[in-house]
Amino acid sequence: MSKIIRQIVSGERAALAYAITLVESQSKVKRALATELVEEATRIKKDSDCLRVAMTGAPGAGKSCLLEKLGMELLDRDKKVAVLAIDPSSPTTKGSLLGDKTRMTELSRQLNAFVRPSPTNGWLGGVTRATGEATLFCELAGYDVIFVETVGVGQSEAAVSHVTDCCTMVLSPNAGDELQALKRGVMELCDFFLVNKCDGDLVPGANRLKSDLLSASKFMAKRRGHWSPVVKCVSAHTGLNVSEYLDELLEFHRNEKDSGRLDQLRKMQKVEALRQILKENILENFRNASAEVCSQVESKILDGSLSVSGASQIVLDDYYSKIHKN
Known part of the structure; x- marks a missing residue:
């Protein structure tokens, strides 16, 4: 077992942070080391009762504040908690604020908690x-x-x-979220809906949004035929229904694991991960192989002498010809 993996297994957060930095790196040298670590981790990892939960929702819904409340409650139940907070990267400067940790100051100080902000780096x-x-x-x-x-x-x-066991959407009342209840996409992938900020003057709006979500859920295709999404009003400020949500979340996880559905889901996720990595590598190889011809057709597009469709066909023909030659 390598030193880094051994340190991770022993619970050293610095080693865990370093390993995540490696897999996030775009350096070929660091990515090669990261691949070795992932291979070793995959070989030695045993079955566990770990639960992976996606927390999604519109900006300003209170996801970070609610996560801190949930994390502290889980610590009180003798659970170790990790939060991987994804921060958008600027398309202009390519930088990220990585400010989610500042909204979970209490949780990030706990010995049995790990809070890690990460930039998207353009990943959708x-x-x-x-x-x-x-x-x-x-x-x-x-x-x-x-x-x-x-x-x-x-x-x-x-x-x-594709990387979690279940999905929770956090919404806030009186913030236009009522329209989200009528949309498809990520809504159909959610197992729990939490209407946050259900305190003070926002209580009536929270209850209306809960009612809207319950009505809309009747018309949505279910991700799991055996499970009807749970809708709850919660408050990160007062702790309303936080414990109740965690009880149902942990019970949901036990049922998925005991039935074998969780194991099947994770196997499918590995196949999806393979497809995503292949897409990324093929695209990178394509960019490297056709960089020169891309530059040429871009100039022609800008001066109006070539259409976008025609330019794309030229680039593809160039790429395929290089493949056949090799």
Whole structure:
């Protein structure tokens, strides 16, 4: 067993953070080392009762504050908790604020908790390219519950379902979320709906949104035929229904594991992960092989002498000709 993996297994958070940094790196040298770590972690990881939960929802719904409340409650139940908070990267500067940790200050100070903000680096779907590998390392480190907090981009966050066991959507009353109840996409992948901020003057609005969600759920295709999504009003401020949500969440996980459905889901997720990695590598290889011709056709598009469709065909023909030559 390598030193880094041994340190992760022993619960050293610095080693866990380093391993996640490696798998997130875009450096070829670091990615090669990361691949070795992932291979070793996959070989030695044993079956566990770890639960991976996606927390999605629109920005401002209170996901981070609610996660801290949930995390502290789980710590009181003698559970180790990890939070992988995904932060959007700027398309202009390529930078990320990575500010989610500042909203979970109490949780991040706890010995049995691990809070890790990560940039998307342009990766779509609300998660990062390395989120699945990060959850693997967290599971290896002995964390009982791993929350994956998505960037909050809305209906395109379906990718998070490929790296988690279940999905919880957090909504806030009087913030336009009523329209989300009538949409498809990520809504159909959710197992729990939490109407947050159900306190003070927002209680009536929270109850109306809960009613809307219950009505809308009747017309949605179910992700799991045996499970009807749970809708609850909660409050990160007062702790309303936080314990009740966790009770149902943990019971849901036990049922999925005991029935064998969880094992089947994770096998399917590995196949999906393979497809995503292949797509990424093929695209990178395509960019490297056709960089010169891409530059040429881009110039022609800009001066109006070539259409986008015609340019794409030229690039593809060039790429295929190079493949056949090799």
